[in-house]
Amino acid sequence: MNQEHMEHIEDREELNELMAVRRDKLRDLIDMGIDPFGEKFERTHTAREIVERFAELEDQNTVIAGRIMSLRTHGKATFADLMDSTGRIQLYFRIDLLGEEQYGLLSKVDIGDILGITGRIFRTRRGEISVEVSGMKFLSKSLRPLPDKWHGLKDVDLRYRQRYVDLIVNPGVREVFETRSKIIQSIRNFLVERGYIEVETPMLNVIAGGANARPFITHHNTLDMDLYLRIAPELYLKRLLVGGFEKVFELGKNFRNEGISTKHNPEYTACEIYAAYANAADMMKLTEEIFVHIAQEVKGSTKIVFQGQEIDLTPPWPRLPMLEAIKQYSGVDLTGLSDEEARQAAREKGLDVEPNASYANVVEEFFDTFVEPKLIQPVFITDHPVEVSPLAKRKKDNPKLTDRFEPFIVTWEVANGFSELNDPIDQEYRFRMQMAQREQGDEAAHMMDEDYIRALEYGMPPAGGLGLGIDRMVMLFTDSPSIRDVLLFPHMRPRS
């Protein structure tokens, strides 16, 4: 600890009283020759182990470490709660056991300090499993006060910006992210066990393809060229099917330069899965299996509760063609209508449609207005119009529709899949249609990807593809109403 360091401790012009007091204690510890920021510390138990295995551990010595979450001083005895990643355990300090000097150090301990503790496991008169402290070591002095021990941190702005504090004081938050980890791990295990190979494809793209979305633009200095952050890995993964991989998946982030909402974050996690020689029907079954697998692993049941509603994930989920869903929920049959007829039908139902809206636009509008808000229990919406599905195979019996599906749960689209279009000639035509839309101002329409067409020209096996929205799945399984609750550091505007 050099002179400069010591001077910085004094440098507290900006500090409020609470922080100044903590720095005084820090200084006192240093003056006593105690390092407030200790080193590697070997533990013998966790808080949870001590509680769960108390019968066999009673009266034994233990070495534990964690953060002090509360202090109750009673003169010559003090109680404290120590929290580690497994839970809390009570500490009991006595002056006659520690001696005056060691016991006196407690006056330098603040809520939030990280301590290493040696002691004997016992149960207090009131029945609380505790550790009677015989030795303590400062592992990290905390220089900022923690939020209210009872009310915690509620200000959502602060919770997201200072997630580290949120995690310390709101125990449920850690559980959400533990569940998130479990979900991702169980998807990975599920796919690997079935012979899928996990791959990584570029996130810096020359062409942002595989989805309809506006991309972020970045710049490569030495190449002096702009690049896009990927909006989907789809086109790369299907190049791998051309190359001979038959079952691949990628789990990672996509970046979309779109609005932010309770269901949208600019960067989000998706899992895309491709299986050669399969089709949309196979991928729907895979979707059901994955959801059931996760539900069993994290909930132990295929019935879950989301915001008070019971959701039954037991397969099979109904398959409902989009036009039938619209007929069912709006009473209007849009099958086979011309653009003008479709616009007329929309106006009759009081929908606001652009004068040049296409049939596909009208179908989407009907779906979003009348159908989507009703889709609470799991259902596959299938057979989307070809115009909004530029990478999906057309249906054999109706080339205006595609062999595509989107599962909906609690009104959210949680995935998207289809029989992959492997005809390079039709694919080139579809890209041209997309470019026409682009020219009409649709920034989210596909860009032409000549190399992808070239890949298809070598021959891609027929395949089924599936993209899972991981964040929404985590929301569903953790009963979280906002995507920000399942992202450790959701995107926030910087504070001035």
Add this chain to the structure above:
RNA sequence: GAGCCAUUAGCUCAGCUGGUAGAGCACCGGACUUUUAAUCCGGGUGUCCCGCGUUCGAAUCGCGGAUGGCUCACCA
């Protein structure tokens, strides 16, 4: 991007029709050797989000701005 709402102590929140800034927790001093939202006695620690305006006087009223939440739009 639009509408509505919020922003007061470290945290959670009161603060009426404009009149010297409040509580609980936390913190500081004191008492207390099995407490657990420990208790008891004493202490209020503040850029009332920022700026401008109205007024004798603004946390409070008006205008502008910042950040956040919700709804809508774009999207997954």
